[in-house]
Amino acid sequence: MNLIDTHCHLYLPEYASDLAEVIKRASLAGVEKFYLPAIDSSSRSALLRLEKEFPGKCVAMTGLHPCSVKEDYQTELKIVEDSLEKRTFAAVGEVGLDFYWDSTFAPEQYLAFHQQIEWALHYHVPVILHSRDSLDQTIEIIREHQNGNLIGIFHCFSGSPESARQIIELGFYLGIGGVVTYKNAGLDKTLKHIDLRYMVLETDAPYLTPVPFRGKRNESSYLKYIVDKLAIIKEVSSEEVANITTENARKIFGH
Numbered sequence: 001m002n003l004i005d006t007h008c009h010l011y012l013p014e015y016a017s018d019l020a021e022v023i024k025r026a027s028l029a030g031v032e033k034f035y036l037p038a039i040d041s042s043s044r045s046a047l048l049r050l051e052k053e054f055p056g057k058c059v060a061m062t063g064l065h066p067c068s069v070k071e072d073y074q075t076e077l078k079i080v081e082d083s084l085e086k087r088t089f090a091a092v093g094e095v096g097l098d099f100y101w102d103s104t105f106a107p108e109q110y111l112a113f114h115q116q117i118e119w120a121l122h123y124h125v126p127v128i129l130h131s132r133d134s135l136d137q138t139i140e141i142i143r144e145h146q147n148g149n150l151i152g153i154f155h156c157f158s159g160s161p162e163s164a165r166q167i168i169e170l171g172f173y174l175g176i177g178g179v180v181t182y183k184n185a186g187l188d189k190t191l192k193h194i195d196l197r198y199m200v201l202e203t204d205a206p207y208l209t210p211v212p213f214r215g216k217r218n219e220s221s222y223l224k225y226i227v228d229k230l231a232i233i234k235e236v237s238s239e240e241v242a243n244i245t246t247e248n249a250r251k252i253f254g255h
Helices: 019-028 041-053 073-086 106-122 135-145 161-169 187-191 220-234 238-253
Strands: 003-005 031-036 058-060 092-098 127-132 152-154 173-176 199-201
Touching: 003 199, 003 220, 003 238, 019 031, 019 220, 031 041, 031 220, 031 238, 041 058, 041 073, 073 106, 092 106, 092 135, 106 127, 106 135, 127 135, 135 161, 161 173, 161 187, 173 187, 173 238, 187 220, 199 220, 199 238, 220 238
Parallel strands: 003 031, 031 058, 092 127, 127 152, 152 173, 173 199
Antiparallel strands: none
């Protein structure tokens, strides 16, 4: 089967000692492409270096993660803006709102989010959304900007059926990762009634490792556990899950 990891941070230090092996294991498991969401300027060089090392397989995004929106957010946004002017990126991401860790810079998070959505529209690329403890607010902001041309993924979706319905109506996809394998997450009940044509696969590696490896470092080869869980939930074959979600990812990113 052919798989696409639409969201993984393989450029982080957690992979410094065995990155080539991680990529190889994922390739053997059928993962053909790895989309790399940005965090901030501190990891930008590592992200771009990984894309250069694995051309055509590792694909860079650019953006400012909401947890990195601090006093210097305007400087960070200028780096994102300059990068978009210089070359094409797969998406603007990951961007959005995060009120789980700290809401000190909530006003700045909103400003940064609005600006980056406008850049995604201007450059005709998808937007990859982070919405931890802020799903309703994120949906509302996307609704404000949706002019028929905005597309993207709600990364790490774990919301209600009603939230899923609103996201789908906005023309966005649900990013499904390791959380779907967690016994008490309840995501399986939500996804039971949602068509696979609105879902894409992701790991968020090195985070959110699926069962049976929960608590350990995540990696893209573990997508197969997400596929198998979705196959059980949807009562279809793993191959059908892989085919549909991979085609969805290709639609979003255009390759």
